[in-house]
Amino acid sequence: MRIVTWNINSLRLRLPTLGRIVETLSPDIVCLQETKVTDEDFPAAGVRELGFEHLLFRGMKSYNGVAILARVPLVELKGRSWCEKEDCRHLAAKLPDGTELHNFYVPAGGDIPDPEKNDKFAHKLSFLDEMTAWFGQKRAGKRILVGDLNIAPLETDVWSHKQLLTEVSHTPIEVEGLNKVMAAHKWVDAVRTFIPPEEQLFSWWSYRNRTWPGSDRGRRLDHIWVTPALESQLKGASVMREARGWNKPSDHAPVFVDIDL
DNA sequence: ATGGTGGAAGGTCCA
Numbered sequence: 100m101r102i103v104t105w106n107i108n109s110l111r112l113r114l115p116t117l118g119r120i121v122e123t124l125s126p127d128i129v130c131l132q133e134t135k136v137t138d139e140d141f142p143a144a145g146v147r148e149l150g151f152e153h154l155l156f157r158g159m160k161s162y163n164g165v166a167i168l169a170r171v172p173l174v175e176l177k178g179r180s181w182c183e184k185e186d187c188r189h190l191a192a193k194l195p196d197g198t199e200l201h202n203f204y205v206p207a208g209g210d211i212p213d214p215e216k217n218d219k220f221a222h223k224l225s226f227l228d229e230m231t232a233w234f235g236q237k238r239a240g241k242r243i244l245v246g247d248l249n250i251a252p253l254e255t256d257v258w259s260h261k262q263l264l265t266e267v268s269h270t271p272i273e274v275e276g277l278n279k280v281m282a283a284h285k286w287v288d289a290v291r292t293f294i295p296p297e298e299q300l301f302s303w304w305s306y307r308n309r310t311w312p313g314s315d316r317g318r319r320l321d322h323i324w325v326t327p328a329l330e331s332q333l334k335g336a337s338v339m340r341e342a343r344g345w346n347k348p349s350d351h352a353p354v355f356v357d358i359d360l
Numbered sequence: 361a362t363g364g365t366g367g368a369a370g371g372t373c374c375a
Contacts, residue, residue: 108375109367133375135368161368162375207375219374249375306365306375350366350375 100171100194100360101126103339104202104245104321106303106351110134110166113349114145120342120353121149127170128194132204132247134164141166155190163187165202165246171195179233182225196241196360198329203230203246212270220267223249227276235283243358244286244324247351250277253291255299256319268318286324289356290336302338303351311343321354332359 103126107113110131121129129151136142136158143154151168155175158164164187167173176191176199188204206226209219252274254260263269280286294300301317310316325333334357343352 112367133367161373209374306367308364347366 100128101355101357102128102130102200102243102245102323103353103355104130104132104247104323105353106132106204106247106321106349108133108135108349108351110136110164111140111142113347114142116342116345116347116349117146118149119345120339124339124353124355126355128200129168130190130200130202130245131166131168132164132202134158134166135161136164155192157187157190159185159187163204165190165204167192167200167202169194173200181229182222188226194360198241198243198360201242201244201246203244203248205230205246205248205250207249208267208273210267212265212267212272223267224272224276227273227280230280231276231283234280234286237284239285239328240326241328242284242326243289243329244322245354246322247320248277248322249320250274251318251320252277253296253319255296256301258299258301258314258316258318263318268320281324285327287327287330289323289325289330289333289358290338290354292330292333293336300338301340301352302354304343306350321351323354323356325356325358329358329360334358 153169156166173192206223208223211217214221302321304311
């Protein structure tokens, strides 16, 4: 089973690009973030034409929005609100073998890394705390968590650890928050089991100047985690870096794992 | 230190 996660930054605009990715990677499941489309306007027919018969989506106007596209049947799991908002940042499904799949879009957090001065940063930290509490009370089992978590936890997950220590996405308080989420449910960073932590790895490059492709000023914001029960089933993982160089790209590249389910 | 670009909008807000 190949599972892709991708922040598509508008599904309607980039449906053809999604098709190109599907053609190249032949995924069984695609988890999208920032679909930026209401459920009413979700382009279900176009997505089905790409081979995904089973669709879950939860969107709103202009912002956020998540979707799970699958060739295999999905059973939607009961969602919940996060930080007392209904802002379409999470979807969960049960896969045919019983594995739970969670797709997250964690708040980006604005520009100022201080929860006292920046409500968006406070929201991001609270969201992480709620993830820690929620997964912390779940029993161990077969689970996969994917998504745009908007945090690059390792020094090698950013182009310059030193220069990004005060930049939202790589500050110590966010990294600590993300590490607590991981510890609460013994999550394993699936991608880093194949691409060693000593090696730089990015999944996002800003649209703004001089980050792509020349200076490679990227960050790894998109993640795939599995519970220990699934770790031995992992077969491979990669970032589809070339998609960032295509015409009209998302600022995120797709990330994927191969796993025996 | 600042501003750079892109998407959904059709104001600006958000990333």
